Amino acid sequence: MPPRSDSDLARELAASAGALLLQVRGRPFADAAARQAAGDAEAQRFLAGRLGELRPGDAVLSEEAADDAVRLGADRVWIVDPLDGTREFAEPGRSDWAVHVALWERGELTAGAVAIPAEGLTLTTGEPPAVPERADGPVRLAVSRSRPPALVQDLAAALGGELVPMGSAGVKAMAVVRGQADAYVHGGGQYEWDSAAPVAVARAAGLHTSRLDGTPLRYNQPDPWLPDLLICRPELADRLLAALAELPRAAAPSRPSHGGTHG
Structure with missing residues (x-):
């Protein structure tokens, strides 16, 4: 039976794409780049197919597909990142990569899910997670494990905070939802698919979401x-x-040619 609600559908799509990615990840590949390319392609093909079948009247904005201007006149647009954190996905043993599925309707994010497949976890707006109480101690800022931006390092210094390194954008955002970090601050530029589903889930859980100027x-x-x-x-x-x-x-960040996530 098809999912009854948009939140149910977001959860099913994110979790199922994640299960597919785990299968892809377990196959032999010549190198990490080949594994990344296969993951991106197969998750995109799955999500596009299911959305076309179950929500044929909706538009889609995806990292792994050409942008179609029809979405700008649509009332409902699914914003998806089939594989958030391709670098982590390609590294054996890493769990800090994700799948993002969100729905935008008439100006607002109304449904979303973030799957963290290697942990068997999907967080969704349909059943908003309860954010744990904050532990005593310095403010913990989720940050890229490979390239912590100067802005966040400066913020940590100003607050007497500490940096918590981890992988993909979705995992960092969900670390705040899960109580593993207190904030995810990003000033390096991203695309909508990098944050739409994480923001939808974070809002549903009662967290603050905004631009850096509020x-x-x-x-x-x-x-x-x-x-x-x-x-x-x-x-x-x-x-x-x-x-x-x-x-x-800092000056406005430069963007990658298409879709690269800045952590």
Whole structure:
């Protein structure tokens, strides 16, 4: 039986794409690049097929497909990242990669799911996770394990905080939902598919989400590039925004040619 609600569908698609990616990951490949390419292609093919079958009237914006301008006039647009964290996906034993599926309707994100397949976990707006109580100690900032941005390092210094390295954007955002970090601060630029589903789930869980200057995040825009992002515990939002306002802001980040995630 097809999923009854959009949240159910987001959860089913993210979890099923994740299961497919685990199968792909277990196959022999010549190198990491071949494994990454196969994961991207097969997850995209699965998600596009299921959305075409179950929501044929909806538009889709995906990292792994050409952008179709029809979405700009649509009332409903699915925003998907078939494989968030291709580098981590290709490294044996790493679990910090994800699948993102979100629905934008008439200006708002209304459903979403983030699967972390290697942990057997899918977080969804349909059953918002309960955010654990914050432990005593310094503010913990989720950050890229390979290239922690200067902005977040400066913020940690200003707050007396600590950096918590991890992989993909979705995993970092869900670390805040899961109580493994207190905030995910990103100033290096991303595309809408990098954050739409994580933001939808974070909002459903009661977290603060915004641009770094506190203004709202906007999705299904003509240019899907989003310069910056803040996801944090609501009780820390004012403190983080005030600290960010005091930091020197670097020049606008350059974007990758298409779809690369900046952690």
